[in-house]
Amino acid sequence: MTEFLLIVGMFLVTFSVRYVLFGVAGRVRFPPWLTTALNFVPPAVLTAIIVPALLLPRGELWLEADNPWLISGVFAALISFWRKDLLTTIVAGMLFFMLLRLGFGL
Incomplete structure (x- = not known):
């Protein structure tokens, strides 16, 4: 059961970080120097x-x-x-x- 919770936790962390970045991808403009x-x-x-x-x-x-x-x-x-x-x-x-x-x- 511990392994299952670990896998679910890793999924949630990975998915949430990527989802947030994809969700705001079109709305955020970086300065030219950063690009x-x-x-x-x-x-x-x-x-x-x-x-x-x-x-x-x-x-x-x-x-x-x-x-x-x-x-x-x-x-x-x-x-x-x-x-x-x-x-x-x-x-x-x-x-x-x-x-x-x-x-x-x-």
């Missing part, structure tokens, strides 16, 4: 997720040529700049990572 600043949030969040995964895959800094995560990340970035297509970037990066891990044993 500009909020445009930087997605790249900042993605950078905070991706950079540690590439540079710290084992929990410590690994900046050597045998780091398959870093090599694949650089390859994916080059594909991204060249093709400008998210799906191509993801698939090419993952295939390159699998090639490094399985083909070359890195």
Whole structure:
């Protein structure tokens, strides 16, 4: 019963916060400086997720040529700049990572 109440409580908190934000979404206007600043949030969040995964895959800094995560990340970035297509970037990066891990044993 405790787990059920915990799940219901989490649902109520999550739903209420999102419902309030969606309910006032059309009525609230942010100042231009805040709108500009909020445009930087997605790249900042993605950078905070991706950079540690590439540079710290084992929990410590690994900046050597045998780091398959870093090599694949650089390859994916080059594909991204060249093709400008998210799906191509993801698939090419993952295939390159699998090639490094399985083909070359890195």
